[in-house]
Amino acid sequence: MTEAPLRKIKTNDPSGQDRPANSTLIETQNLSLFYGKSQALRNISFGISERIVTAFIGPSGCGKSTLLRCLNRMNDLIDNVRIEGTVLIGGENIYSKDVDVIELRKRVGMVFQRSNPFPKSIYENISYGLRLHGTKNKSDLDGIVEKSLRQAALWDEVKDRLNSSALGLSGGQQQRLCIARAIAIRPEIILMDEPASALDPIATAKIEELILQLKEEFTIVIVTHNMQQAARISDFTAFFYMGELIEYDVTAKVFTNPAKKQTEDYVTGRFG
Amino acid sequence: MQTHFEQELAELKNKLLTMASHAETSVTNAIKALIDRDDELAQKVDADDAIIDHLEMEIDEMAIRLLAKAPLASDLRLITVAMKISQNLERVGDEATKIARRVQDLNQEPQLKPYVDLPNMAKIALQMLKTALDSFVNRQPDTAREIIPRDKEVDLLNKQLHRELASYMIEKPSTITRCLNLMIISKSLERIADHATNVAEEVVYLCEARDIRHGG
Numbered sequence: 001m002t003e004a005p006l007r008k009i010k011t012n013d014p015s016g017q018d019r020p021a022n023s024t025l026i027e028t029q030n031l032s033l034f035y036g037k038s039q040a041l042r043n044i045s046f047g048i049s050e051r052i053v054t055a056f057i058g059p060s061g062c063g064k065s066t067l068l069r070c071l072n073r074m075n076d077l078i079d080n081v082r083i084e085g086t087v088l089i090g091g092e093n094i095y096s097k098d099v100d101v102i103e104l105r106k107r108v109g110m111v112f113q114r115s116n117p118f119p120k121s122i123y124e125n126i127s128y129g130l131r132l133h134g135t136k137n138k139s140d141l142d143g144i145v146e147k148s149l150r151q152a153a154l155w156d157e158v159k160d161r162l163n164s165s166a167l168g169l170s171g172g173q174q175q176r177l178c179i180a181r182a183i184a185i186r187p188e189i190i191l192m193d194e195p196a197s198a199l200d201p202i203a204t205a206k207i208e209e210l211i212l213q214l215k216e217e218f219t220i221v222i223v224t225h226n227m228q229q230a231a232r233i234s235d236f237t238a239f240f241y242m243g244e245l246i247e248y249d250v251t252a253k254v255f256t257n258p259a260k261k262q263t264e265d266y267v268t269g270r271f272g
Numbered sequence: 273m274q275t276h277f278e279q280e281l282a283e284l285k286n287k288l289l290t291m292a293s294h295a296e297t298s299v300t301n302a303i304k305a306l307i308d309r310d311d312e313l314a315q316k317v318d319a320d321d322a323i324i325d326h327l328e329m330e331i332d333e334m335a336i337r338l339l340a341k342a343p344l345a346s347d348l349r350l351i352t353v354a355m356k357i358s359q360n361l362e363r364v365g366d367e368a369t370k371i372a373r374r375v376q377d378l379n380q381e382p383q384l385k386p387y388v389d390l391p392n393m394a395k396i397a398l399q400m401l402k403t404a405l406d407s408f409v410n411r412q413p414d415t416a417r418e419i420i421p422r423d424k425e426v427d428l429l430n431k432q433l434h435r436e437l438a439s440y441m442i443e444k445p446s447t448i449t450r451c452l453n454l455m456i457i458s459k460s461l462e463r464i465a466d467h468a469t470n471v472a473e474e475v476v477y478l479c480e481a482r483d484i485r486h487g488g
Contacts, residue, residue: 209275228341232341252336
């Protein structure tokens with residue numbers, strides 16, 4: 001397995017201080033994935049530390065989104081997918097037969113490229129998942145809705161219209177609502193698949209700032225096409241090409257002095 | 273509330289100011305060591321240069337990491353200017369070290385003459401440096417511009433001192449070693465004023481995106 005690369009990492013923390021790498025939360029071992037006969041992931045073995053931001057980068061079709069979706073078994077929903085190898089979260093193989101996928105997805109939340117709020121009120125968007133998982137008490141729900149919206153830096157903008165339709169929010173607000181919805185059920189891990197690629201620069205900056213705050217509490221894995229974004233928000237970066245993990249290191253290293261020529265060519269825009 | 277990026281920029285700025293304060297202290301100490309004929313203080317200046325060198329490397333590393341995040345406009349200028357200012361401060365530290373080494377050499381022999389011009393040059397050079405750095409902190413391009421002509425005063429004092437020391441050497445060859453040491457110190461102070469001028473020019477660039485170097 002490729003360990004989280006260094007014992008001491010330069011984090012993206014403003015203090016610029018080194019800190020010991022956190023312990024590994026997610027680990028893949030010889031993970032391969034096939035769509036029918038075509039192989040999308042090739043023997044991926046690596047570990048992701050808890051409570052930091054890890055970015056997956058690489059050209060389209062390199063397997064980064066496929067890998068992300070392996071981490072909460074979203075690929076189960078696609079026909080004709082075959083997976084080999086293991087994915088451990090907190091030491092537990094999430095592909096073993098006795099794993100409850102609903103429970104897994106509660107632990108591993110997801111935010112997609114296009115915001116996908118339910119066609120319901122802002123309040124219900126957040127409370128729906130909570131009620132599904134058994135929280136019924138109104139004042140408990142109110143409290144969690146407010147906390148989640150605050151954590152998603154959305155509360156001030158929506159507190160006076162919680163009962164209005166979520167579809168009336170701007171694209172950036174909808175995306176933050178989806179993040180609020182994901183964190184409401186207190187997952188350990190949040191997977192983000194290009195969460196800001198459909199947003200304007202201001203909305204993108206808000207999402208990025210939010211991610212930097214959320215990592216205090218959650219482990220975040222993000223797929224992004226925007227390399228500067230990866231440089232701004234992630235602590236570790238993994239570069240994928242043709243289904244292989246080419247390079248995985250501290251973000252500052254990947255973007256200033258990558259070890260592999262393929263990474264260098266990609267981050268300098270020479271291919272991809 | 274500051275964003276993470278703003279906090280990182282603030283951290284870069286703080287590190288630069290720490291470096292500036294070390295550089296200023298080294299120059300002050302080097303001149304004090306000259307006047308007081310204090311070998312110990314001169315040795316301290318020499319030893320402290322490593323701190324300044326290290327800060328230069330830290331600032332460069334931070335700046336490169338920040339540049340990878342694709343900052344724009346005044347943020348972009350701040351980072352590139354920080355790298356240039358740190359380089360100038362590192363050179364200021366080197367000049368202080370040079371002075372300190374000459375002082376230790378000078379202290380082997382009796383003092384040639386009472387020092388008047390050198391403390392005066394040091395005072396102007398340090399004031400220029402301090403004002404340039406203040407104008408950086410407060411983003412005052414006009415203040416930065418005002419100090420640039422003062423470089424000429426230091427140049428003039430340096431030339432004047434060179435002439436004076438040359439006449440000493442002609443009159444009394446036994447003073448040659450001491451005179452050469454003093455010339456080097458004078459030249460170092462002149463260079464420190466040059467670095468202060470460079471810093472001031474960078475401040476104008478930071479604030480106005482205007483390049484005023486080389487008569488621009």
